Amino acid sequence: MATKASRSKGAGRWNVAARTLAAIPANYVLTSLAIACLARLLPMRPEEASVAATLFSFALFAVLALIAFAVRSVVRLWLAMVGAGLLLGGGLWLSIVTGGRL
Amino acid sequence: MKEGLRQSMAWLHTWTGLLLGWLLFAMFATGTAAYFQDEITRWMQPEVTGRPDPVVAAEGAVRFLQTTAPDAKRWFITPPNSRSATTQVFWQPDGDRPRGSRRDTSATLDGQGRKIEARETRGGTFLYRFHFDLHYLPVIWARYLVGIAAMFMLVAILSGVITHKKIFADFFMLRFGKGQRSWLDAHNVTAVLALPFHLMITFTGLVTLATLYMPWGIAANYASPDSFFDTVFAQSEEVERSGKPVPLAPVGAMMRTASAEWHGAGVGFLSVSNPGDATATVSLTRAPEDAIGSRGPQLTLDGTTGRRLDASVSKGAALETESVMIGLHAGRFAEWGLRWLYFLSGVGGTIMVGSGLVLWTVKRRARLPDPERPHFGFRLVERLNVAAIAGLGAGLATYFLANRLLPLRMEARADWEVHSLFIAWAAVLIWALVRPARRVWIEALALAALLFAAVPFVNALTTPRNLFASFAAGDWLFAAFDAVMLLLAAGFGWAARKAARPRSVRAPRRAPQASDTVAAA
Numbered sequence: 001m002a003t004k005a006s007r008s009k010g011a012g013r014w015n016v017a018a019r020t021l022a023a024i025p026a027n028y029v030l031t032s033l034a035i036a037c038l039a040r041l042l043p044m045r046p047e048e049a050s051v052a053a054t055l056f057s058f059a060l061f062a063v064l065a066l067i068a069f070a071v072r073s074v075v076r077l078w079l080a081m082v083g084a085g086l087l088l089g090g091g092l093w094l095s096i097v098t099g100g101r102l
Numbered sequence: 103m104k105e106g107l108r109q110s111m112a113w114l115h116t117w118t119g120l121l122l123g124w125l126l127f128a129m130f131a132t133g134t135a136a137y138f139q140d141e142i143t144r145w146m147q148p149e150v151t152g153r154p155d156p157v158v159a160a161e162g163a164v165r166f167l168q169t170t171a172p173d174a175k176r177w178f179i180t181p182p183n184s185r186s187a188t189t190q191v192f193w194q195p196d197g198d199r200p201r202g203s204r205r206d207t208s209a210t211l212d213g214q215g216r217k218i219e220a221r222e223t224r225g226g227t228f229l230y231r232f233h234f235d236l237h238y239l240p241v242i243w244a245r246y247l248v249g250i251a252a253m254f255m256l257v258a259i260l261s262g263v264i265t266h267k268k269i270f271a272d273f274f275m276l277r278f279g280k281g282q283r284s285w286l287d288a289h290n291v292t293a294v295l296a297l298p299f300h301l302m303i304t305f306t307g308l309v310t311l312a313t314l315y316m317p318w319g320i321a322a323n324y325a326s327p328d329s330f331f332d333t334v335f336a337q338s339e340e341v342e343r344s345g346k347p348v349p350l351a352p353v354g355a356m357m358r359t360a361s362a363e364w365h366g367a368g369v370g371f372l373s374v375s376n377p378g379d380a381t382a383t384v385s386l387t388r389a390p391e392d393a394i395g396s397r398g399p400q401l402t403l404d405g406t407t408g409r410r411l412d413a414s415v416s417k418g419a420a421l422e423t424e425s426v427m428i429g430l431h432a433g434r435f436a437e438w439g440l441r442w443l444y445f446l447s448g449v450g451g452t453i454m455v456g457s458g459l460v461l462w463t464v465k466r467r468a469r470l471p472d473p474e475r476p477h478f479g480f481r482l483v484e485r486l487n488v489a490a491i492a493g494l495g496a497g498l499a500t501y502f503l504a505n506r507l508l509p510l511r512m513e514a515r516a517d518w519e520v521h522s523l524f525i526a527w528a529a530v531l532i533w534a535l536v537r538p539a540r541r542v543w544i545e546a547l548a549l550a551a552l553l554f555a556a557v558p559f560v561n562a563l564t565t566p567r568n569l570f571a572s573f574a575a576g577d578w579l580f581a582a583f584d585a586v587m588l589l590l591a592a593g594f595g596w597a598a599r600k601a602a603r604p605r606s607v608r609a610p611r612r613a614p615q616a617s618d619t620v621a622a623a
Contacts, residue, residue, distance in 0.1 A: 031316075032316065032318040033318075035316065035318060035319045035322075036318045036319060036321065037322070038319070039318075039319040039320070039322040040322050040323060044418065044420065045418060046323040046324070047323075047330060047333045047334050047418075047421070048418040048419065048420040048421060049319075049323065049420070050319045050320045050322065050323050050324070050330065051319070051334075051420040051421050051423075051424050052419075052420035052423075053319040053322070054312045054313065054316050054319035055309060055312065055420065055423060055424060055427070057312075057316045057318075057319065058253070058256065058305060058308045058309070058312070058315075058316070059305070061253065062253065062256045062257050062260055063260075065253075065257045066111070066114070066257065066260055066261060066264070069110050069111070069114045069261075070107055070110055092322065101322075101323060101324055101325040102323055102325065102329055102330075
């Protein structure tokens with residue numbers, strides 16, 4: 001990675017670490033929540049909806065990983081991921097509490 | 103990361119590609135070989151000949167099981183098909199006694215149901231299993247590791263495409279003998295030529311173990327994953343033996359019934375529950391070579407009368423998609439032409455990963471502060487590249503040589519064939535660590551070339567099925583295997599020769615272009 005003279009090497013490292021954490025563990029949690037919601041929302045039989053959501057998960061994970069390294073601001077990246085995670089997690093919790101599972 | 107999108111994607115491509123690149127190289131190489139796993143197994147058991155009829159072979163297998171395991175809970179029979187010449191049988195003993203070694207409850211049979219007297223080997227099956235189970239470590243760890251590597255691959259492919267703006271223009275450029283540019287071109291050509299294949303194979307590879315990597319889609323709808331699997335794979339309920347002995351009806355007739363139901367497609371797999379009892383049932387699954395989907399339809403018949411009991415219901419769109427994706431990955435449906443195309447695409451993928459790994463060092467060498475004394479990370483990558491690329495080649499050739507050279511009646515022979523592969527691989531790794539960097543590529547590549555070249559000769563000395571005899575007899579399987587070994591030897595030899603060229607024959611430096619700076623990021 002081309003380091004700009006204006007930026008210290010330490011800052012670059014933190015930047016990469018924050019993006020890597022976002023791109024791998026946080027991404028996995030977010031993708032899991034998103035496809036869990038999808039599995040509950042898709043208008044299909046439950047086993048079909050589960051499989052369709054699972055198939056989609058790898059594409060979602062890969063694209064989110066790219067986004068984590070493509071966006072300019074790490075802070076906004078994390079804010080967006082945490083926000084989306086809370087929203088999806090809350091929705092999933094509500095859906096399971098009210099609808100139950102098989 | 104204040105640079106543009108392409109710079110950040112180039113950085114991502116570089117590091118996702120490198121970090122698990124060595125594992126990906128091994129996965130690509132063994133997965134490519136696994137497209138010919140049945141053929142490799144046949145080459146590794148030269149004693150086995152003939153083209154048995156699947157129906158006759160299945161009836162023979164039933165006779166074998168009736169004498170060997172009459173009280174088993176279940177029998178599983180995989181009859182021969184157009185590619186394999188043997189019947190595989192496996193049985194689940196009655197009672198809950200702890201499972202012994204798989205060797206005690208399985209056998210390989212010939213077309214008449216006799217245990218075959220061939221050398222003990224894991225054949226092409228080992229390469230297939232290594233592709234996703236690796237070796238010497240618990241299968242579950244291996245599968246997570248392989249899954250992580252596959253996801254890195256997917257990200258590397260996507261970021262590579264974004265990085266490479268002129269992807270199709272550059273595709274027509276292959277500049278030989280120009281140092282870094284040649285490596286870049288080789289990487290681009292093999293990547294772009296088979297890009298749809300690489301994307302398909304990486305994605306469908308993840309799908310083969312999807313519920314392991316991403317169980318949350320199922321967990322969202324099912325409190326226990328078992329209820330999901332019960333819904334999807336409607337296993338016939340396990341029924342207690344009645345104790346009333348009734349002989350099994352002929353399976354040949356059952357196979358013909360199933361074939362008729364599937365418009366002539368063959369039977370790929372039979373499972374017999376409670377054989378020899380009044381409660382016996384037989385489940386038949388369609389042969390994988392007759393359709394893309396990996397989970398063919400099933401038909402369940404009464405084991406004593408052959409009466410039809412149950413047929414699998416057709417799957418929904420999502421499950422059907424999953425089945426086709428897995429089928430596309432495994433390529434079991436592929437005829438000869440398509441199978442070779444799969445193989446060549448896999449070779450392209452292997453070269454893509456290998457050239458990408460080499461490119462990492464080639465690009466950085468010129469920019470090292472002191473090229474004579476590179477830093478630790480550079481040296482490590484350089485040595486691991488040798489071990490991963492030339493070492494695996496030497497290991498695979500050694501695996502085939504061990505198959506011909508180990509004593510036929512040796513204890514744990516099949517295991518030692520596998521150990522030979524890793525001993526050779528480890529030897530190259532150690533060699534790569536101790537030798538001077540300039541020499542090590544040449545020596546390791548030349549060693550791999552020599553070992554591959556030795557395979558047809560050792561085969562000719564140890565079996566009657568040599569290259570000329572194979573050609574004369576029209577035995578294309580053996581002829582093609584020997585020919586591929588010689589081609590691999592030529593490929594590694596050519597690479598060794600290239601590596602031996604002095605470095606001064608580098609391309610004259612041109613003014614850097616936009617694509618160069620990006621590629622060097």
